[in-house]
Amino acid sequence: VAQHRANVRLWWTRSSLKEHTAGLSNANIPLFFPKLECIDNANQSHLHRLEAVVAAKCVRPGASLRSIGAADVRGLCGGWLYFRQRGGSPAGATFCKEGTCRMGCTSSAEERAALARSKQIEKNLKEDGIQAAKDIKLLLLGAGESGKSTIVKQMKIIHESGFTPEDHKQYRPVVYSNTIQSLVAILRSMPNLGISYGNNEREIDGKMVFDVIQRMEDTEPFSEELLAAMKRLWTDSGVQECFGRSNEYQLNDSAKYFLDDLDRLGAKDYQPTEQDILRTRVKTTGIVEVHFSFKNLNFKLFDVGGQRSERKKWIHCFEDVTAIIFCVAMSEYDQVLHEDETTNRMQESLKLFDSICNNKWFTDTSIILFLNKKDLFEDKIRKSPLTICFPEYAGAQEYGEAAAYIQAQFEAKNKSTTKEIYCHMTCATDTHNIQFVFDAVTDVIIANNLRNCGLY
Template identity: 40%
Template sequence: MGCSGSRDILLQVQQQHSKQIDKEIASEKKVQKLKFLLLGVSESGKTTLFRQMRILHSNGFSVSERTYYKNVIIDNLMQYTEVVLRNMPLLNIPFDDETSETYANVFLTKARECQKLLDFEAELKHLYCTRGFQACVMKGQDYSLGDGAQHLFKSFDRIASPDYIPSDQDILYSRVITTGVTELSFKFRASNLCMVDVGGQRSERMKWIHCFDNVTAIIFVTAMTFYHQMNDSSDMNKLRESLLIFKSLCANQYLSKSAFLVFLNKMDIFKVMIQRKSLKCCFPRYKGGKSFIESAEYIACQFEDASRRNRGVYCHYTTVTDTENFDRVFDTSMAILLEKNLAVTGLL
């Protein structure tokens, strides 16, 4: 009797322990970390999206990081200014007067020797207000001027201040080439997300495959403005290059169970650009007009067709430098992805 009673007690303890383990496993499954791999070619806005995640879902940027970005932003401003001034004669845009031309020559001669912005404060203040300089900036898409140039030019007085501290918006518009792999973990609704950003330069893409393990979803970013931009190193249209890369990712066996979220970025610039240059320059078979909706839907269809997948591809238009807009788009797109795709895989 004594032995039988002991066995019963032991069995009860084992059953309770088993139930507790099952409960913990179920709990862990509910809060399982979901891995999102952030991919896209250089200048698509991929890393800007990653920075938005820090602003919206993490602790933003520390004082030391803002100090780092201050130097980046000043370098960007100097580089953008040089690019505009060198392209003015190439585009047959004259300087407003002799003073403007003299200031431009002073800057172009000495800028690479001296990186102190304040050394050119008078010259740059004058140049940024001239009609010729502004006209060249407006044609920036014709010679690949950085998308953040206009924002930085307009913010010159603030940036030139000795006590300047970059705002979140300044950081979003700054340009730094991404190398290596960077991770960000944050909570989204009931899920723990790990977002992985990998460099988009051609030399960095070989590293992508090393991040393909256990990927819940690919977040693929491309710029809609790529439709009339060429890749300098390959002489290929940048939007078509993005489509080819996206197609290869969709066909990759290691990503067969991963969902795909496509962000068609730079919607704000595209709305203006499409009025000047038709989508036919990239897609000769396009028979639509110059309306944003018609053109944007055609681009989205190209990515949906390139995927050749029965499910799990979601396209969204966005402007990742616009925090309010992106927050809304990201929230909506992630809700759809989590509900429709992850429920199928049993992760939710």
């Protein structure tokens, strides 16, 4: 739009309007408009009106606006601009009450009709801009297990009708599987860490759990025998020691949440609660799209988790998004990737954020940074030093200072002097926290979207 507006200010260098409008079509309008310029500051309002039409036709071809033809251009130019004729001066030109130029131009029915059409174009442009400002497209990005899918679930809870009874029923086997798989991950890591059971009798219980996995029955309700074995294992001192070193292997964040509540999960009439659903972990594959309304706006939220390896092939498809919500798991500063057990997870997130924040497709896109899992981070920072990820860190091992340092590391990746990073500390499993944060950032999104549409 800026380029076309600059072009409008070039002098009209040819001898007559007719010469340039003859045979004019939609295809060559972009070649026509660069010949125009506002000559007198008194006509800035006319220039702005013409700029709006230029922007609508040449920059926003998808807008639902009337086509601009030769007659429209004659009307626009005759009514809104002075023309510099060869060897003539624009200083002596004046406008008629009807809005036509007296420099050799005469008012005609065709020109008046063109002016009427141009006014309709302005109206349509404004209406189209207002509607565009109401359509908010959000792209949810971040490394694996950073909480993106949980944010999507929260939008369903906060802005839709929540989860249906059928949804609760469908998440039941997911809860069973997450619980058993978490316990198995701990048991499998014990030999690697040189940890033994506190009670050797737990070997039998462990075998029972492994047999369930082998038979692929981890999505089934717990039998009484299995439930008892799982409870004994979870309270074993060796298992607890291994759980305390979970940053040294791969373990779901929800492991403790579910294993601490085995009696409830093992009840015959068990149905997952809303919090249970939020805590479940299912790897996202493909692109998940969620629609919801908030503050009289229409939101479309895209979760593209699981597509990172092919990002270069699809990232340009989202160049028109209103904003990007980038999720970072703060608690993963001392953990390594699933697929590469030598790469620190937070360092990987920093690289990913750098590539997104400075991507050519998102030059004018607002970036909202969610430093997520703040509850887990606050608990972990007292026991595990931040220097594991940032050796140069010399601050205190406490939440406030450490969190501020992490935020500064991400903000430093922003190479733009005009783009602002909107950062929030979040706990994706806390509905009230996410509701508060999303309400706060929506106002920023609205303002930026209106500004981009030229309405703010």
